[in-house]
Amino acid sequence: MKPRNLPPTASVTVAGTDGRLFAPSAARNVGAIVKTLRLQAPPRGRALEIASGTGEHIIRFAAEFSEISWQPTDVDPARIKSIISWAGQSNSENLLHPILLDATQKGWARKHKPYTLIMLSNLLHLIGRTEVETLIYESSLALEKGGVLLIYGPFYRGSGFASEADEKFHQSLQAKDPEIGYKSFQDIQAFQSRCGLLTDAPVDMPANNLMLVARKPS
Secondary structure (H helix, E strand, O other): OOOOOOOOOOOEEEEEOOEEOOOOHHHHHHHHHHHHHHHHOOOOEOOOOOOOOOOOHHHHHHHOOOOOEEEEEEEHOOOOOOOHHHHHOOOOOOEOOEOOOOOOOOOHHHHHOOOEEEEEOOOOOOOHHHHHHHHHHHHHHHHHEEEEEEEEOOOOOOOOOOHHHHHHHHHHHHHHOOOOOOOOOOHHHHHHOOOEEEEOOOEEOHHHEEEEEEOOOO
């Protein structure tokens, strides 16, 4: 993943003990994401979380969906350490040891067994378009037939931003790096279709976010 110059508001974390990191946004949105997962996730199987970050999301997912084996990943060793520390507070036997993965690099899907579910939160606006397309293409390869790709985060709505705050955040991202910023969810879904995935209507989430749902044909 190409190093990016991000504004301070793009990825807020607070250091805790034993290497754990806390992300205020993770605490705010995990409940809504779990609620959507109950409707969209398969009842059992293997799940890959791309860019698990602090690890706060995936320990909740593992606790809520015990019939799914959850594989956390991240590109940052400090985040891997945080995930391990959070996992140490969990009793979930279905939570696997985290692995380093840069999902914006070509070829990673070949090294992974097919997944029933791939989950990604709050990343697409922080990477460039080519990286986004690589991530989605490789994810389409890494999904088993009938598998589900869920992408959560803020998106441009095709005719404008969902709020003035979203537009200002997008502008602050592009001021630091013109290659990043909000992506149109319609463009994302069009590319998913070109990768052979079937797209559902976006799911409205709190704070003007969306959950994009795509499935690999059975």
